[in-house]
Amino acid sequence: MALVSAADPQTSSVSSTSRYCRYHVFLSFRGQDTRKTFTDHLYTALVKAGFRTFRDDDEVERGEGIKPELQKAIKHSRTSVIVFSKNYASSRWCLDELVMILERKRLSADHVVLPVFYDVDPSDLRKQKGSLAEAFARHQKTQPSNKVKEWREALAEVADLAGMVLQNQADGHESKFINKIVQVMGEKLRRRPLSVPHIMIGMHSQINELNLWLQDGSDDVGILVIYGMSGIGKTTIAKSVYNSNYGRFEGSSFLENVKEVSQQPNGLVQIQTQLLSDILNGRKMKISNVSEGLTEIEDAISSKRVLLVLDDVDHRDQLDAVFRMKDLFYPGSKIIITTRHARLLRAHQVTKVHEVETLNSKESLELFSWHAFGQDHPFEGYIEYSQKIVGHCGGLPLALEVLGSSMYLGDSIDVWKSALEKLEAIPNGEIVNKLRVSYDSLQDDHDRNLFLHIACFFIGKDKDYIVNILDGCDFYTIVGIQNLIDRCLVTIDEFDKVQMHDMILGMGRQIVCLESEKPWKRSRVWQHKDAFNILTEKNIQLKALSSTCTCSLETVT
Known part of the structure; x- marks a missing residue:
């Protein structure tokens, strides 16, 4: 069941x-x-x-x-x-x-x-x-x-x-x-339905909203962009919407992990081949290059009403390999794109934008409980630490599922307490690796360094304050922050302060920690204890150096 x-x-x-x-x-x-x-x-x-x-x-x-x-x-x-x-x-x-x-x-x-x-x-x-x-x-x-x-x-x-x-x-x-x-x-x-998780807490209202958009009966060619941070449920929502609607179209294709596939040898041609096979009912076509594939796709999509989903797109050239203009699609066709890049398409090209939000506290506890306890609420005796772990996850479904599945009912409360303390000091490696995809996809070292500076030093600070400081350090801070916003790595709150999801923050600081086991060999130091130890160590080294120099001078005289 x-x-x-x-x-x-x-x-x-x-x-x-x-x-x-x-x-x-x-x-x-x-x-x-x-x-x-x-x-x-x-x-x-x-x-x-x-x-x-x-x-x-x-x-x-x-x-x-x-x-x-x-x-x-x-x-x-x-x-x-x-x-x-x-x-x-x-x-x-x-x-x-x-x-x-x-x-x-x-x-x-x-x-x-x-x-x-x-x-x-x-x-x-x-x-x-x-x-x-x-x-x-x-x-x-x-x-x-x-x-x-x-x-x-x-x-x-x-x-x-x-x-x-x-x-x-x-x-x-x-x-x-x-x-x-x-x-x-x-x-x-x-044409078979895609596999989706059995547990989809907090997603049904979003899925229903997108289903209504797809089923409005319009003959317009529509483009829907579903965006949000890594691990928030974009792909799950897109799969559920696809399962509910693909039978309404003459052809359909769900292209999963577009970013990953496109980076493989001849990856864009692989994507084109899969798309054509899907909408041509399994007929295989041999494609030599992207231009040839694009011509074949345009011929196929112009003759039938199709539902096309491109999952995890992070660059415009991945879209360009599939379609150049939405006007080439047969009337009533729909395109759904999931991405971490909010401004992947220009505004006039998009019919609807849906930002996937984090879960609220009630939904978060329910999702965590299904994975940790096999029911929609914690067992007696585990409520307090379950709530603390859920609070640490910040409503991110990925984190709630990973951490919920990693906890064991047979463990004592002391083990749960220790696990929480460890999480607060050392982020879960599986979660960090999945979240890091957004950091790695930033366009250059300038934006990556800007992200790490903000994660280590400037969370909750006024945007203008950050701009004034980092512009003085040869950063192009305004455009850099906008790039981070587009990648769902930072947000600006109603008070014009720069904020970051706790899991993203932990991922950023973990990147710095992995530079070296020794704090003084890392590019950034933000913890008071580490800063004090480094300064103390440097002071001892300076005193030793000063003493050595004095002895040397006395020997010479």
């Missing part, structure tokens, strides 16, 4: 239904109409293509409700293919099955529903005319009104989904139509 926030119980059902799938396809149909003809041929073709397909072979009437095995099959299928025939709506079991399929789709956005209109038209379902009107006239006499209303709404809803109509495709030839259905199912099954 997935661990989820008690405040968001729906997540449990979504994750459990979407992560375990016994069948590729659940095949729904009216048995008397097509069981031994069209549906049988379609079932055979799906199985032959390698899809685990469920169909109900029971010819006997089902009784008053859907059998439990049918409910489980719907729940544990990745897709549902519904064959609508003239008499489909005459069966109350088929209608109940339809309601359950649509409920499965609502609970799990990655569940694909493909309506197949065999000898009816989508408008027949939408308006419920012809044979459907006759069926509902009979249902109205024998079934509760609320049940009939539910069936009508389900038919209207499924009629608006993208489906396949026999009369409109393959010139009405059933064999060609079946082959086309199998091909479409192959494309849909190849």
Whole structure:
């Protein structure tokens, strides 16, 4: 069972239904109409293509409700293919099955529903005319009104989904139509949801906001930038949004770790190749260079509505390898970019900017508790030190997860106390390494040195005060601070003072500490104790040197 926030119980059902799938396809149909003809041929073709397909072979009437095995099959299928025939709506079991399929789709956005209109038209379902009107006239006499209303709404809803109509495709030839259905199912099954953490405290409201933006029905080509410091959850949010929406687009691609991949030999071409494979349904293309790849991408994205996510972008050339202008995309396409660089794109190019915030204290304690205790609150006796560790994390999900997972329930309170004291003196190495990516990505030594100066000496100081001092030391402080802000390394508060997240601060000072075990050999000294020891040591050395010189002079005389 997935661990989820008690405040968001729906997540449990979504994750459990979407992560375990016994069948590729659940095949729904009216048995008397097509069981031994069209549906049988379609079932055979799906199985032959390698899809685990469920169909109900029971010819006997089902009784008053859907059998439990049918409910489980719907729940544990990745897709549902519904064959609508003239008499489909005459069966109350088929209608109940339809309601359950649509409920499965609502609970799990990655569940694909493909309506197949065999000898009816989508408008027949939408308006419920012809044979459907006759069926509902009979249902109205024998079934509760609320049940009939539910069936009508389900038919209207499924009629608006993208489906396949026999009369409109393959010139009405059933064999060609079946082959086309199998091909479409192959494309849909190849596009699978991405893995996301089971525990996503504090992210659901942000995900819902971005889903609304993606689902506004606009034909505009939109660019969304999700930015924030390392470890704050940008990629997790982007993956969740992608999982909820990729089925709405004709093509989709999630390009993960763009920065890391681009630094590999021929990395930009690798990115282009992956993108083309994704949106061309697995077709491999050989690309010789970035320019050739860009031409192929522009041709592909101009012909279909796509959802494109570029994760962890830190330089403009990584974007330029994928697209030059958003106007080249097919209407309604959407691009999502996650980055630590707030001004990666010019303002006029971006449709929406979403800054990911740190968690509040309640959310932080809940996330830490799931990782440390397997529940949404600390065990009795561990509350005080849990709260102190959470306070040390400053609402950063990465830190809460790493430190929560590193604590052990079997350890005594003294061990927890010692662990906290160690953290305050020596930052966790795993967290430092992940946060350091932002520092290493700064454009030059000027900005890196400026960052270290601020981390060691100027936190909480007035911005003008810092500028006056560091400009006198040959720094270009104003533009340097802006670069640090753009990289989510520092912030300016409402009092115009320079601030830094505690974990970023610890990372900066740890970089300096790693220069040498001996404080006097480091580039910066900020702790009073170290400064006093260095000055004392220097004073002793000076006295020794002075004494040596005096003795030498006396010897000469």
